[in-house]
Amino acid sequence: MSADLAVISRGLVKRFGAFTAVDGMELDVPYGAIFGFLGANGAGKTTTIRMLCGLLRATSGKASVDGVDVIRNPEGVKARIGYMAQKFALYGDLTVDENIRFFSDVYLVPRKKMSARRDFVLDTTGLRGSEGRLTRTLPVGIKQRLALACALVHEPKVLFLDEPTAGVDPLQRRTFWRLIHKLSDEGTTVFVTTHHLDEAENCHTVLFMQDGRTVGLGSPRELRDAADNGDLVRARVPDPAVLRTSPRVRDITPMGSQWHVRLRNPADAEPLSEELGVPVHRIRPSLEDVFLEACRVEEEARR
Numbered sequence: 001m002s003a004d005l006a007v008i009s010r011g012l013v014k015r016f017g018a019f020t021a022v023d024g025m026e027l028d029v030p031y032g033a034i035f036g037f038l039g040a041n042g043a044g045k046t047t048t049i050r051m052l053c054g055l056l057r058a059t060s061g062k063a064s065v066d067g068v069d070v071i072r073n074p075e076g077v078k079a080r081i082g083y084m085a086q087k088f089a090l091y092g093d094l095t096v097d098e099n100i101r102f103f104s105d106v107y108l109v110p111r112k113k114m115s116a117r118r119d120f121v122l123d124t125t126g127l128r129g130s131e132g133r134l135t136r137t138l139p140v141g142i143k144q145r146l147a148l149a150c151a152l153v154h155e156p157k158v159l160f161l162d163e164p165t166a167g168v169d170p171l172q173r174r175t176f177w178r179l180i181h182k183l184s185d186e187g188t189t190v191f192v193t194t195h196h197l198d199e200a201e202n203c204h205t206v207l208f209m210q211d212g213r214t215v216g217l218g219s220p221r222e223l224r225d226a227a228d229n230g231d232l233v234r235a236r237v238p239d240p241a242v243l244r245t246s247p248r249v250r251d252i253t254p255m256g257s258q259w260h261v262r263l264r265n266p267a268d269a270e271p272l273s274e275e276l277g278v279p280v281h282r283i284r285p286s287l288e289d290v291f292l293e294a295c296r297v298e299e300e301a302r303r
């Protein structure tokens with residue numbers, strides 16, 4: 001397996017009884033990349049992350065993280081990664097500083113390095129000055145940064161963040177993403193799941209997942225360019241019933257006060273405009289359009 005890649009998987013599968021949660025995952029994530037993992041609820045994102053972190057045994061397939069074989073040596077993987085679970089594993093009754101010290105001990109940070117690592121994570125995550133605050137009293141945005149600080153304390157080369165921005169306000173989300181970029185610039189690989197498609201724009205590579213399978217993979221620009229077939233238009237119609245019944249329309253999605261409409265044929269834009277009696281504007285797909293289309297195509301293929 002290649003030395004330039006922080007995360008590799010080949011045919012990774014997880015079954016729970018007869019149900020297949022992850023169905024042959026192939027991953028090649030270079031060191032220093034921000035790798036975004038997107039999918040609807042239940043797509044298999046957390047299951048994949050838990051397998052890669054050595055927390056859940058794969059049914060079959062291979063994987064390595066930071067050069068360690070996940071299947072053969074899950075304990076070895078745990079020591080080399082930072083993992084921020086969906087529910088922050090912080091101790092509410094400890095202060096910010098006590099949590100950082102606790103995780104330093106858990107991750108066996110050597111005593112002589114401890115003070116420098118503590119300073120690094122406090123400064124990196126902007127928590128300097130909050131050391132004495134009780135964790136359970138912190139707003140969610142600060143708790144999130146503390147969870148990140150605790151996941152970073154042992155200098156992992158690979159960070160797994162499972163929906164780190166859930167419930168966090170837009171300003172704090174932006175601060176958090178600046179931090180992710182800084183870590184990536186310094187060489188840390190960040191593997192992150194999110195439901196926010198605007199956040200996916202921050203990733204070098206994005207993987208769309210549905211029902212355990214990959215349905216899209218590439219940089220945000222590559223994904224948008226590949227999906228730009230000239231068949232997407234936007235229209236403002238008061239009642240979408242006419243869109244739903246038009247033979248020219250393949251799919252519609254509400255976007256604010258307008259509709260994004262996938263045409264059966266790019267040449268149908270003009271006739272549709274006449275049919276609707278309103279202007280129809282050709283548009284380039286957003287990442288959200290690409291994601292929805294990829295899921296629709298996968299669903300159709302499975303029928």
Ligand code: ATP
Nearest residue numbers: 016019020021039040041042043044045046047048
């Ligand atoms: P979310 O965005 O809601 O976190 P997800 O993409 O992370 O979703 P997973 O949590 O990986 O999805 O779950 C994938 C599927 O596997 C779901 O249908 C879930 O119910 C199922 N699943 C997960 N863990 C188990 C388990 N221990 N036993 C049985 N089924 C499970």
